[in-house]
Amino acid sequence: MAYLDVYPNPNKASAGQLPYLVEIQSDLLGALPTTVVIPLGLPGVVEHTPVLRLNPALALDGTQYILMTQELSAIIRRQLKPCLGNLASHRNEVIAALDFLFTGY
Numbered sequence: 399m400a401y402l403d404v405y406p407n408p409n410k411a412s413a414g415q416l417p418y419l420v421e422i423q424s425d426l427l428g429a430l431p432t433t434v435v436i437p438l439g440l441p442g443v444v445e446h447t448p449v450l451r452l453n454p455a456l457a458l459d460g461t462q463y464i465l466m467t468q469e470l471s472a473i474i475r476r477q478l479k480p481c482l483g484n485l486a487s488h489r490n491e492v493i494a495a496l497d498f499l500f501t502g503y
Contacts (some may be wrong), residue, residue, distance in 0.1 A: 399433065406419075431474060457484075467496060
C-alpha cells in the first residue's frame with residue numbers, strides 16, 4: 399500500500415455514493431493495522447455545493463470524482479484491496495484540501 403493509492407470502498411452501505419477510498423497515511427506508518435482514507439464520490443451524489451479547495455475534482459481512469467475530505471476516516475488496512483490506481487499526480491490538491499480542513503487556509 400502506498401500514499402494516495404485508490405481502493406474500492408468495502409462498505410456496501412456507502413459504496414454506491416462513495417465508490418473509492420484514497421489512502422492518505424504516510425508509507426512510514428505502513429506497519430500500523432489501520433490507515434487513514436478519504437472517500438471519492440461521484441459529482442452527482444454530493445449533497446452540497448463542493449467547496450473547491452476542500453472538495454477538489456480528481457480524475458481516475460478518465461472519470462471525475464470529488465474528494466470528500468471532510469469525511470476522512472480510519473479503516474483496517476487489510477480491508478483495502480485491490481489497489482486500482484494512484485493519485486500522486488493530484489498530491490498538491492489533496493494536501494491543500496487537508497490543510498484547508500484542519501487550518502481553514
